[in-house]
Amino acid sequence: MLNSQLEILAQGHAYLEGVTKEDYSQVITPNFISSAGAHMRHIIDHYQSLMTGFSTQKVDYDYRLRGGDIENSPTAAIKKIAEITTWIEQLSPDDFNKPLSLSSEVSIKSKNVQTVTTSLARELIFVGSHAVHHYAMISQISFAQKSQLDQSFGLAPSTATFLRENSQPAQPKSMQN
Template sequence: MNIILQASLQTLNKSEVILKQLCNTQLCDATVSPYYSSIGTHLRHILDFYDCILKGAPNNMVDLTARSRNKRVEEDCHEALNYLKKIIDHLKAFQFNETQLIRVVDDLGTGKIEIPYTYGALLSQANSHTIHHYAIINYIFDRLHIKINDSDFGFNPSTPKESLINK
């Protein structure tokens, strides 16, 4: 299996660990300022990003603005786990050439644009994007006084371990 896919799967597996530790009330709690987003909205957003990649792969055209935004995934741990399993299963079977060019549609703030990518770059971005959202989720955990059993959750693998110890 490709190293980029292995990294993504390793990162996504953290979603299963946290979903199994949460109840639905915690998943959809949007009381933390300043953004008032929930753990569920961030997890759904992460999974939607991968879903866009997988749906667009057959045509080598990925539209990151065409997310499914299934509200049930944001509110129900069981639904979120099912969506996660679907994404992981599809990623495990995903065959690609990491240097193959694809077209990606995104909105960077000025409207939709088409950007040339490679599958390797897009999957690498998806993994980094996931870790970024895990950091936000970790902030929400802290404010909601939710403890999880993963001391490096939300930290980029390149973060020096001594930084994790001193937190």
């Protein structure tokens, strides 16, 4: 699990190393309402919420920084990705099942905060999946900017498995077991 998180963060780092500051902060209207930088900041906010929540045993993804250097500077985002990477590298499998309290707003009509019990493992799965989802959005923004990204950037792990399994040549029935 930790290696998969490091792979996800490495994808973000590679994107940040290759993007210009202009492309990172550009909002391509009317097709998009936010920049690649806003998506990256949102990803980082979730990882930082988990880091803070792990130390306090109370995770709250609704608390976000919004705006700021991470949203406008690939270099600032790289520094935060490095901090998150260091934190993940220091975790151990023993940390996975430690109980955490997760609070989240669940309504758009009125403030309604629900609190549930979760674990670090569950929340790592969530923030990783959440990052990949936003990488897919960044990929679309980059495509609109005529930028080239690695084909696997923003590709869900289950989709990658599907593509690998379906790109292999078919075996004769006698060999399928």
